[in-house]
Amino acid sequence: MCSACGTPGHVTPGHVAGSGTALTGTEQSSPTGRVARFAALRNRDCRPYLFGTGLAMMADNIEHVITYWVLWERFHSPALTGFQVISHWVPFLLLSVWFGGLADRYDCRRLIQAAQGLFMLVSAAWGVLFLTGTLQVWHACVLLVLHGCAGAMWGPGEQMLLHDFVSREELPSAVRLNATFRSLGVLFGPVVGSALLLGLGPTWGIFANIAFYLPLTLFLFRTRFTGHLREGGRKARVGIKDAVRVLRDVRGDRTLVSMIALAGLGSFLVGASMQSAMPVFAHDLGVGAGSAGVAYGVLLFANGAGGVIGGLVLEATGWVRPKVGAAIVATALYGVTTVVFALSGNYGVAVVALVVGGVANLASMSITQTVVQLLAPAADRGRVIGLYNVSAGGLKAGSGFTVGLLGAAVGLHWSLAVSAGVLVVGAGVVAAHAFRGRVAG
Numbered sequence: 001m002c003s004a005c006g007t008p009g010h011v012t013p014g015h016v017a018g019s020g021t022a023l024t025g026t027e028q029s030s031p032t033g034r035v036a037r038f039a040a041l042r043n044r045d046c047r048p049y050l051f052g053t054g055l056a057m058m059a060d061n062i063e064h065v066i067t068y069w070v071l072w073e074r075f076h077s078p079a080l081t082g083f084q085v086i087s088h089w090v091p092f093l094l095l096s097v098w099f100g101g102l103a104d105r106y107d108c109r110r111l112i113q114a115a116q117g118l119f120m121l122v123s124a125a126w127g128v129l130f131l132t133g134t135l136q137v138w139h140a141c142v143l144l145v146l147h148g149c150a151g152a153m154w155g156p157g158e159q160m161l162l163h164d165f166v167s168r169e170e171l172p173s174a175v176r177l178n179a180t181f182r183s184l185g186v187l188f189g190p191v192v193g194s195a196l197l198l199g200l201g202p203t204w205g206i207f208a209n210i211a212f213y214l215p216l217t218l219f220l221f222r223t224r225f226t227g228h229l230r231e232g233g234r235k236a237r238v239g240i241k242d243a244v245r246v247l248r249d250v251r252g253d254r255t256l257v258s259m260i261a262l263a264g265l266g267s268f269l270v271g272a273s274m275q276s277a278m279p280v281f282a283h284d285l286g287v288g289a290g291s292a293g294v295a296y297g298v299l300l301f302a303n304g305a306g307g308v309i310g311g312l313v314l315e316a317t318g319w320v321r322p323k324v325g326a327a328i329v330a331t332a333l334y335g336v337t338t339v340v341f342a343l344s345g346n347y348g349v350a351v352v353a354l355v356v357g358g359v360a361n362l363a364s365m366s367i368t369q370t371v372v373q374l375l376a377p378a379a380d381r382g383r384v385i386g387l388y389n390v391s392a393g394g395l396k397a398g399s400g401f402t403v404g405l406l407g408a409a410v411g412l413h414w415s416l417a418v419s420a421g422v423l424v425v426g427a428g429v430v431a432a433h434a435f436r437g438r439v440a441g
Contacts, residue, residue, distance in 0.1 A: 052216030061189020093394025100386020108227030180311025187304035264391030271399030306358015
């Protein structure tokens with residue numbers, strides 16, 4: 001029986017081409033307590049990496065807060081507002097597998113440093129344009145695309161270093177805590193960004209933001225891990241044909257396909273649309289809270305806090321195992337809570353739904369990432385992670401269509417509810433695919 005999906009007779013390539021250790025060992029160790037809670041934080045190499053990742057993610061969101069504000073104040077362009085979302089996620093869609101190939105071939109430390117350097121260069125360029133008063137729309141478009149490319153470059157190397165820092169038994173802890181620290185960055189990014197915007201102004205605020213990228217960049221000069229030390233065997237080629245071969249190989253693994261599809265469903269059907277539509281929900285719910293402004297702040301905080309709470313609770317309790325069934329249930333719960341949020345006219349119910357949905361979304365994301373990493377062949381792990389990032393990140397660009405365009409016809413409340421309902425149905429379809437043949441077995 002496959003330990004990842006529970007299907008009798010199912011053997012995945014990761015069991016043979018990886019380190020040679022079946023996934024069963026990880027699942028037996030982690031939930032039964034043989035791996036310490038918060039194991040990744042106890043690892044002296046992984047701990048500063050997690051904190052640096054959280055700060056870099058916060059800097060990413062600080063830049064969004066400052067630049068989006070300036071762009072709207074200067075141009076008042078709805079088209080540019082839409083391009084902000086597209087430019088952030090399309091590089092994930094188009095380039096993640098290629099960046100994954102680079103992570104398979106080269107030192108992941110240097111790839112992450114290159115991504116962080118590009119983030120800092122973009123922030124500095126924004127600052128110079130703000131300072132000189134020469135910002136034009138085409139400047140903004142180029143910098144927005146470069147920022148998205150930096151995020152896509154960062155992803156595969158980030159996950160491969162996690163696999164290098166810790167053992168297979170500790171990997172679920174590392175992935176879960178990495179997602180938690182990224183959630184912390186998303187949660188505090190708007191707060192710190194607003195403080196910099198008000199305290200220093202957009203120009204010096206964006207310059208100050210560069211400092212938050214430095215801890216991760218400097219730490220990577222000190223660590224000996226490259227993303228390849230634990231299992232080795234880097235591929236020599238980085239090309240389109242080799243990437244296509246990996247895609248063909250992955251297609252035959254039902255568990256990997258299920259996890260990648262599950263992540264893609266959540267991204268495409270809900271994705272980034274909830275945050276962009278939050279002002280509408282805040283206005284509709286703001287009467288009960290006293291004002292739309294207060295409602296907006298609380299809803300955003302609840303949306304981010306759910307991920308942080310979920311990561312800490314799941315890590316401390318070990319309630320949820322890194323298995324396909326758990327990922328499917330978590331994704332379905334995320335869809336259900338999103339439906340409740342979208343259709344609820346009660347402010348308190350909406351806040352609770354956001355928090356519970358944040359917990360479920362983090363559980364789904366961390367489990368799918370863990371299973372994909374554990375089952376991916378060692379020599380192609382970067383490409384497989386890149387393919388996962390295409391689904392989990394790149395498809396978020398489509399949520400503007402599934403929620404936004406439908407919202408123009410039936411309203412955002414109903415469009416989000418319908419999309420989330422389809423997500424629940426989609427989770428059921430993935431379950432049928434993942435466990436097909438179980439009864440026969």
